[in-house]
Amino acid sequence: MVTLGIPFDRLTFWVDGFEITLPSPEYFCDYLYPMNWQQAIKDYQNYLKIERGLSKNSITNYTLDLQKLSGYLEEMEIDEKPLKIGKDTVQQFIYDLAKTVNPRTQARVISGLKGFFNYLIFEDYRENNPMELIETPKIGRKLPDTLSVTEINDLINAIDLSKPEGERNRAILETLYGCGLRVSELINLKLSDLYFDEDFIKVTGKGSKQRFVPISDFNKKYINLYRNQVRVHLPIQKEHQDFVFLNRRGKQLTRAMIFTIIKQLAEQIGLKKSISPHTFRHSFATHLLENGADLRAIQQMLGHESITTTEVYMHVNRVHLSKVLNEFHPRK
Numbered sequence: 289m290v291t292l293g294i295p296f297d298r299l300t301f302w303v304d305g306f307e308i309t310l311p312s313p314e315y316f317c318d319y320l321y322p323m324n325w326q327q328a329i330k331d332y333q334n335y336l337k338i339e340r341g342l343s344k345n346s347i348t349n350y351t352l353d354l355q356k357l358s359g360y361l362e363e364m365e366i367d368e369k370p371l372k373i374g375k376d377t378v379q380q381f382i383y384d385l386a387k388t389v390n391p392r393t394q395a396r397v398i399s400g401l402k403g404f405f406n407y408l409i410f411e412d413y414r415e416n417n418p419m420e421l422i423e424t425p426k427i428g429r430k431l432p433d434t435l436s437v438t439e440i441n442d443l444i445n446a447i448d449l450s451k452p453e454g455e456r457n458r459a460i461l462e463t464l465y466g467c468g469l470r471v472s473e474l475i476n477l478k479l480s481d482l483y484f485d486e487d488f489i490k491v492t493g494k495g496s497k498q499r500f501v502p503i504s505d506f507n508k509k510y511i512n513l514y515r516n517q518v519r520v521h522l523p524i525q526k527e528h529q530d531f532v533f534l535n536r537r538g539k540q541l542t543r544a545m546i547f548t549i550i551k552q553l554a555e556q557i558g559l560k561k562s563i564s565p566h567t568f569r570h571s572f573a574t575h576l577l578e579n580g581a582d583l584r585a586i587q588q589m590l591g592h593e594s595i596t597t598t599e600v601y602m603h604v605n606r607v608h609l610s611k612v613l614n615e616f617h618p619r620k
Contacts, residue, residue, distance in 0.1 A: 323413065325358035328370040332404055335411075341495050345472055353400035357381055370408060375418040382422055391425040398424050433561060434571045440465055446556045452518055452536065457549050459514040460533060464565055466507035467491070468572035468590055471565035475541050478530040479515075484508050493591040501589050573601045 323331075329351060336342045336350060360381050361368060368377055378401065386394050401419050408414040435443075440461075447457050464474060473491050481490040487508075488500045511532070524538035531540040546565050554563055561567075573586050587598040 323370055325354070325361070325370060328404075328408075329354050329358070332407055335407055343472065343494050343496065346494065349396075350400050350403070353397045354404055356385070356397060357401060360384070371413055373418055375421060378418045379422060386425070395424045398422055433563065433567055434574045435561070435563065435567055437575065439559065439561075440568070440571060442557045443550075443553045443559070446553050455510070455514040455518045456533060457553075459510045460546065460549065461553075461568065462507050462510045463503075464568035465572055467501045467503055468569045469501075470494075470569060471543050471546050474565070475531075475533060475543060475546065477532045479532055480530055482511070482532070484512075491591065497591065499588065499591050570601075573598070577601050 332354070333347055333351060336347045342350075357378070360366075361373075361377070366377060368374065382394070382398060385397060389397075398419065402417065402422075405414065405417040405419055409417060444458055444461050447461075448454050449458065460474065463469060463477070464471075467489060469477070469491060470493065473493055476492055477489065481492075483489065483500075484503070487502055487504075489503050490498055491501050492498050515532075519532075519534060522534055522536065522538045524534060528534060528538060528540045533541045535541055535545065543565075550563060550565060550567075554561070569590070573590060576586055576589075577583070583595065583598055583601075586601070587595050590598060592598045
């Protein structure tokens with residue numbers, strides 16, 4: 289008995305007394321289980337979610353990379369399925385892609401596609417990766433944009449506290465900056481994650497990994513103001529009762545709403561920098577480092593797996609570090 293879609297080493301069967309062996313899993317999968325791009329992407333999404341434990345946003349990004357390739361094939365009328373697409377085709381795709389996107393985006397797409405074809409090899413659907421000879425473009429390390437303490441204060445002071453959402457928006461900005469959260473971590477923060485007596489909040493980050501981040505009395509004050517003066521009066525939907533930050537209809541806030549709030553405040557004060565929720569996270573780390581915080585402690589608070597990811601903040605403000613050296617080193 290043969291079950292389609294399950295990896296195997298070989299298939300042997302008898303026809304009229306003759307033994308027939310199909311040694312190649314790729315051959316069998318391609319002809320008896322013709323996987324199209326839609327099915328391949330769906331299977332890969334399940335793999336990323338169940339086996340890799342990736343977040344919804346990460347899975348979405350990987351999906352978009354694959355859809356770029358499948359859309360390109362459709363546009364160019366190239367009939368090559370996931371199990372049979374060759375290196376020449378993917379090389380042409382990357383070449384054409386490079387004409388429309390920057391090197392950083394190109395590198396991300398290449399990395400995503402390599403992961404997809406490695407998955408097909410792992411599942412015995414393919415025997416080779418058509419991306420293996422494609423080099424990732426060299427990109428310089430992009431230093432994160434940051435805000436000064438004055439700019440952060442100006443943004444927060446621009447919030448209209450006479451409006452019902454005013455206290456909420458102030459608490460949102462104070463939490464983004466005060467705890468260094470990603471926007472996805474902020475909108476998924478729950479009341480049950482607030483350990484204010486212990487001065488910590490529990491944060492669920494990438495890959496559903498959890499960490500405890502310290503929270504200041506200053507930050508707690510504004511969250512409590514929002515909870516006690518605004519949130520209690522909202523028509524909270526049953527399935528959203530545990531989320532901290534809600535919209536006026538009593539539902540969990542979206543990522544897009546956080547971006548909109550920050551964009552509008554930046555326009556209000558005439559800020560020329562292009563900022564996002566992540567800018568507050570970068571500012572959090574940079575200001576801690578400038579004031580003498582340990583890099584390892586910043587790594588733990590940000591939830592970075594590798595210290596090398598956190599080390600980018602060592603390069604953000606060389607002028608400040610030079611001033612510290614000149615002020616405090618005994619051989620100045």
